[in-house]
Amino acid sequence: MSRLGKIARRTFLIGSAAVVGGVAFGVWSYRKPLENPLTTDEGGVITPYVLINAEGVTIITPRAEMGQGIHSTLAALVAEELDLPWDQVRVMHGPPATAYYNSALLKEAVPFAPTDQSWLAETARDAMAIPAKFLGVQMTGGSTSIPDGFDKMRAAGAVARAALVAAASREWGIAASELTTENGFVLAPDGQRLSYLALAARAAEAPLPDAPPLKPRSAWKLLGTSLPRVDMAGKATGTATYAGDIRLPGTVFATVKRNPAQGAAMIRYDAKSAETMAGVIKIVPLDDGVAVVARTTWEAFQAADAIVFEWGAAPYAKTSQEMREQIAASFTADALEGTWRDQGDVGQPAEQTLEAEYTVPHLAHATMEPQQATALYTAGRLRIWAGSQAPGFARDKAAAVVGLPPDQVDFETTLLGGGFGRRGEYDISVQAAAIAKAMEGTPVVVTWSREEDMSHGMYRPMATGRVQAGLSKERITRFDFATAAPSIMESFGARMGLPAAGADQTLVQGAWEMPYDIPNYRVAAYRAPKSVPLGFWRSVGASYNAFFHDSAIDELAHLAGADPLEFRLAHLDHDPSRQVLRAVAEMSNWSQPRQGRALGVAYAFSFGVPAAEVIEVEDTPDGIRITNAWAAVDVGIALDPRNIEAQVSGAMVFGLSAAIRGEITFADGAVEQQNFWDYEPMRMGQTPAIEVRILESGNQITGIGEPGTPPAAPALANALFALKGQRARSLPLSKHFTFA
Amino acid sequence: MSVTVTVNGAITSVDLPGEIPLLWALRDGLNLTGTKYGCGVAACGACTVLVNGEAVRSCQTALSDVEGQSVTTIEGLGTPATLHVLQQVWIDHQVAQCGYCQSGQIMQAAGLLAANPRPSPAEIDEAMSGNLCRCGTYPRIRAAVQDAARKLSEA
Ligand code: FES
Ligand code: FES
Numbered sequence: 079m080s081r082l083g084k085i086a087r088r089t090f091l092i093g094s095a096a097v098v099g100g101v102a103f104g105v106w107s108y109r110k111p112l113e114n115p116l117t118t119d120e121g122g123v124i125t126p127y128v129l130i131n132a133e134g135v136t137i138i139t140p141r142a143e144m145g146q147g148i149h150s151t152l153a154a155l156v157a158e159e160l161d162l163p164w165d166q167v168r169v170m171h172g173p174p175a176t177a178y179y180n181s182a183l184l185k186e187a188v189p190f191a192p193t194d195q196s197w198l199a200e201t202a203r204d205a206m207a208i209p210a211k212f213l214g215v216q217m218t219g220g221s222t223s224i225p226d227g228f229d230k231m232r233a234a235g236a237v238a239r240a241a242l243v244a245a246a247s248r249e250w251g252i253a254a255s256e257l258t259t260e261n262g263f264v265l266a267p268d269g270q271r272l273s274y275l276a277l278a279a280r281a282a283e284a285p286l287p288d289a290p291p292l293k294p295r296s297a298w299k300l301l302g303t304s305l306p307r308v309d310m311a312g313k314a315t316g317t318a319t320y321a322g323d324i325r326l327p328g329t330v331f332a333t334v335k336r337n338p339a340q341g342a343a344m345i346r347y348d349a350k351s352a353e354t355m356a357g358v359i360k361i362v363p364l365d366d367g368v369a370v371v372a373r374t375t376w377e378a379f380q381a382a383d384a385i386v387f388e389w390g391a392a393p394y395a396k397t398s399q400e401m402r403e404q405i406a407a408s409f410t411a412d413a414l415e416g417t418w419r420d421q422g423d424v425g426q427p428a429e430q431t432l433e434a435e436y437t438v439p440h441l442a443h444a445t446m447e448p449q450q451a452t453a454l455y456t457a458g459r460l461r462i463w464a465g466s467q468a469p470g471f472a473r474d475k476a477a478a479v480v481g482l483p484p485d486q487v488d489f490e491t492t493l494l495g496g497g498f499g500r501r502g503e504y505d506i507s508v509q510a511a512a513i514a515k516a517m518e519g520t521p522v523v524v525t526w527s528r529e530e531d532m533s534h535g536m537y538r539p540m541a542t543g544r545v546q547a548g549l550s551k552e553r554i555t556r557f558d559f560a561t562a563a564p565s566i567m568e569s570f571g572a573r574m575g576l577p578a579a580g581a582d583q584t585l586v587q588g589a590w591e592m593p594y595d596i597p598n599y600r601v602a603a604y605r606a607p608k609s610v611p612l613g614f615w616r617s618v619g620a621s622y623n624a625f626f627h628d629s630a631i632d633e634l635a636h637l638a639g640a641d642p643l644e645f646r647l648a649h650l651d652h653d654p655s656r657q658v659l660r661a662v663a664e665m666s667n668w669s670q671p672r673q674g675r676a677l678g679v680a681y682a683f684s685f686g687v688p689a690a691e692v693i694e695v696e697d698t699p700d701g702i703r704i705t706n707a708w709a710a711v712d713v714g715i716a717l718d719p720r721n722i723e724a725q726v727s728g729a730m731v732f733g734l735s736a737a738i739r740g741e742i743t744f745a746d747g748a749v750e751q752q753n754f755w756d757y758e759p760m761r762m763g764q765t766p767a768i769e770v771r772i773l774e775s776g777n778q779i780t781g782i783g784e785p786g787t788p789p790a791a792p793a794l795a796n797a798l799f800a801l802k803g804q805r806a807r808s809l810p811l812s813k814h815f816t817f818a
Numbered sequence: 819m820s821v822t823v824t825v826n827g828a829i830t831s832v833d834l835p836g837e838i839p840l841l842w843a844l845r846d847g848l849n850l851t852g853t854k855y856g857c858g859v860a861a862c863g864a865c866t867v868l869v870n871g872e873a874v875r876s877c878q879t880a881l882s883d884v885e886g887q888s889v890t891t892i893e894g895l896g897t898p899a900t901l902h903v904l905q906q907v908w909i910d911h912q913v914a915q916c917g918y919c920q921s922g923q924i925m926q927a928a929g930l931l932a933a934n935p936r937p938s939p940a941e942i943d944e945a946m947s948g949n950l951c952r953c954g955t956y957p958r959i960r961a962a963v964q965d966a967a968r969k970l971s972e973a
Contacts, residue, residue: 145916145953306912313917314908315901316852316892320918323851331846356835374834375855376842446856446864446918446952495854495918496952523846528857720912724958728915731954754861754950763947765956 126177127156127234130278135160135262136168140178141227142218142467143171143309144497145728146783147721150307152227154717158300159235159293161259162274169308171491174469178216180226218467219502219614221685221781224717228779229292236290244284245277295715304720309493321465321492321506322450326521329452330359332513333378333525335385336367338533338748339392340611344368346388352381361385362516369513375525382527392747394609398439398540401609401744405542408562408606415565415603416581418590422598424558428548430637436545436626437808440742441538441615442749444757447495448531449506453514454521455480460487460514464507465494471574472504476511487511498732499614503536503573532757533749536570536613537742539563543589543626552638554649556598559589559630561623565605569612588620588684588788589627593652610744616732617784620684624788625737625795625809628680632796633805642796643668643679643692654712654775655681655688661710661771666692675705678797680789686778687785688712691730691793694766695801701816702798704734704766709789712773713780723770726786730768733790735759739812764817821881825850826894836882841865843881844891852892852921856950863949866922866929867891873929875948892921895928903973904928904966911962915953923949927963935971939964 127138139152149169157167172178239259246264247254249272256267263271274281295302312318337344347368349361357377362369368385372378395401451464453476460480466472466489473489494501510524526534541563548556567582585603615621635645643663650656659681662668666677675696682689694706709726716722739758743750751757795806798815806814820831825848834847839858844850844867856864858877865877868890896902901909904924914920923946930937930945937945942963951959 145914147915304912306909307914309917310909310912310914311898311901311905313914313920314905314924315896315898316921317898318917319851320854322855325849325851374838374842374846376838376846379858444952446862446916446950447854448856494916496916498952525855528859724912724915724955727957728954731956732952735954753859754857755859758861759950759952760954760956761947761950762956762959763943765954768957 126172126175127231128160128238130274132275134166134168135162135274136170138172139169140172140175140216141223142465142491142494142497142501144218144465144467144494144501146725147307147718148218148223149309150305151224151718151721152231153308154300154305155227155231156235156238158298159232160239161261163261164300164305166262167308174216174473174489174491180217180222216468216470217502218497219499220618221687221784224781225686225779232292233290236292237287238281240287240290241281241284242274242277245280246272248284249277249280301717304718307721318493320447320450320495321452321463322447322523322525323492324452324463324521324523326454329521329523330371330373330517331375331378331523331525332369332371333375333382333527334364334367334369334509334530335382335387336364336530336534337387337389339389339746340534341394342366342390342392342747344387345390348386352384355381355384360517362513364509364512369509369524371513371517371522375523379527394747396747397745398743401540402437402542404609405540405562405564405606408604409544409560410604413562413604413606415585415605417600417602418583418586419599419601421600422556424546424556424598424600426548426556426598428550428555430549432545432547432549432630432633432637434545434630434633434807436543436629438541438622438625439740439809440540440610440744441621441736441740442532442535442742442751442757443496443498443500443613443615444532444754444759445494445496445498445500448528449526450524451506451510452521452523453510455511455514455518458482458486460511461490462487462507462510463490463492464510465492465497465501466504466507467494467497467499467502468504472507475504476507479508480511480515498616499618500536502614505534528754529752532751532753535742535749536611538615538621539566539612541622543623545626545630547630547634549634549638552640552645554594554596554634557594557596557600557630559601559627560604561585561589561602561626562604562606563622564607564609564612566612566614566618568605568608570614573611584619586623587618588623588682592627592683593655594631594649595651596649616729617684617787620682620784620788621733621736624680624682624684625791628682628789628792629795629807632678632680632792632799636799641669646679646681650681652688654773654777655683657773657775658688658690658710658712661773662690662692662708665708665710665769665771666694666706668692676797676801678793678795678800680793680796682785682788682792684785684788686714686780687782689726689785689789691789693793693797695794695797697801698818700818702801703818704764704794707766707768708771709768709786710771710773711782711785712775713782714775714777715779716772716774717779719772722772722782725782726770727768729784729786730790731760731765733787734794737791737794737809737811738817739810741810821885823881823884823886824888826890832881834881836880836885838881839877840867840879840881840884840889841876844876844889850891850893854918854921856919856922861950862919862922863926864919864922866925866949868925868929871929871932873926890925892925895924902928903969904931904962907962907966907969911958911965913955913958913962915955919949919951919953923951923959927959927966930963931967931970936967937963
């Protein structure tokens, strides 16, 4: 049994099975409540999100905590409605379960721009909650945890509160409407009080409301304030547990070595010398490589390096050069994936014209924690500890590889040492399961070497963007944008065994939904041939389309002889977007000339968030230095400002790291980069002071893990143009400029 | 083949070959999992510990090299109940995101402040630049180290 199962046995669970839902569609089975994954021998099972036992109140936060602070903010949503003091809040990730499906995940897949809040667009978005429920996808990604959890988690807290109040009402014989709650207690008008703990058993039997009223924003005490994160003390003291930190009696340590040409087979291997090396316990062959189990991880690494392999050849283009040529050859009618925006006539003549091609390379996620998992297989049961953004998928795939039904697998989601999309995959869970089965009865910690991690990713695709645009009288009169890349959805969908979906919207994400007012405007995407494994990389398609789109806007501004920031403002038909630009103008003192330094601005719109960034660069004898950076975002409603600030600032550093030096290249089908010396993220000395401003238009609440990344690369490229007069149309920028 | 080391104040004998890097002796031999593996080649700082008060990369330090020496890991610096000043400022500034790099960051900062109690901003950047953070928490690390230096010098 998982830790949760054990706790649940002596636990009272509070709330209503009908907590989720709320979308008014007449589909009976959609409204039918999902099974509560939390079970208790004491009966009285209620919401999947709140449980109370002798240790206190625990809030289930079934989204991956990968650094974005989601456990804290989801818990705050529940605690707010439950009137639970923040220092009493305990959180737990919870098991993989259909009840924890993400209803916001598919909302971006509708053919309406996120700025479109018309009845039709909203209806289409709501309708996406239905397939999301049936697919039961419990996935953390797409900056969706907050849009998905905002109502759901507050309702879970409100239902639990109602149950506790009802229990106190019966206990005292006082009408529920007379009672109030505060700091984990139910209070009677005469001053009597009962703690939630004392009421838990009776609350489990209380009748429950379907749709309890939620507090108005003016009554919020926790939400809207900067709360100390629940995971902070653990992370400052080395006591936070990641997937490779599980230590059970008799634990052994493993690593894997797989074909560097991903997806190709292993033809043969010779482990004779590895087998006799110090500490080696077992060599376990896998489909496309070998696992070594040893006394320590280092001994496993050493032995894995001593194995001689013969590998099958890559089933895709061998070099980055060939992949780039395939992409360049994909701007054809046959490869057209779709035209997401088509207004007016982009063939119109213009006074001034721009024709530009932009390119970006493959990128690795390079999470600080390499892929790790722990597994134990005993007597037809499998336990896995992994940091997963998609624990349901990972559990099912792991179950299949050891031949067990999924309900014989206890999957515990640990903290993630960075996700950025990489941990939506299940490769490490499946390997850990297979190795654990070969080591029946012995717990195995599987750790990839950094080299294995760098070279066996699911990469951000290489992409090419082409822009043909025209200007007349300082206005953009036409803008024809085309992007070509291999499809992430095709690659991911095949791995997950999902049915082929329609057109891959990630190809144009970050370009087609730009709220620019341009009369003749077209955004099209072309699908390049499948090559290396691709995955979701923080901000997905917007990570490259924002660079293409915003660079072109910047080039047009300079062509028009206009101020680049004013030029964007003059073309934007979306007030929140104009506000974020005005904010960075003010913060950076945009119009103030500075000696030896220059500013660049960029604007992007992704995951429903308008984001503007300004970067200041300086030419020094050691090279270009980034001296200051400013960002402004509009999140609709800000639940935890200090955490949002951290996300935007971190996302910007992530984007700048990629912009300056990020590049994964292939030779003979294998990744050439191996470690942080040849795929080097930004270091502290290169990182500027970063100032973030959070705006709240009050519109739809949004997630903020990703939107800070897309503007970073174009803001830096635009700043470099302003400083040096040289336009870089390809990333990484270190190929064009020397950085300090 | 056992090697004797003082780990977090306790004389400890580790039953592993001397050439094993200290990182793995700590994590896999002694179950001290607060120290992290990030690169194995001294390029990320996730494995930083103190040896006789000095910050070192434990992935590049053989166990035999610390025989008879004093090793301090994040677990020995302080605990959730008895926080070290650096851990307290890390919480005050809400530094960590995923947290995976932070043990190494804190131990590097401890080594820096032991050698230089009043580092300038440039000295902080210089000393901390060997420690990568993929979540980009650098601005808060900077602020936290400055704050810790102030608190330690006032104490
Ligand atoms: S693991 Fe030692 S420096 Fe990276
Ligand atoms: S906090 Fe995630 S790597 Fe530093």
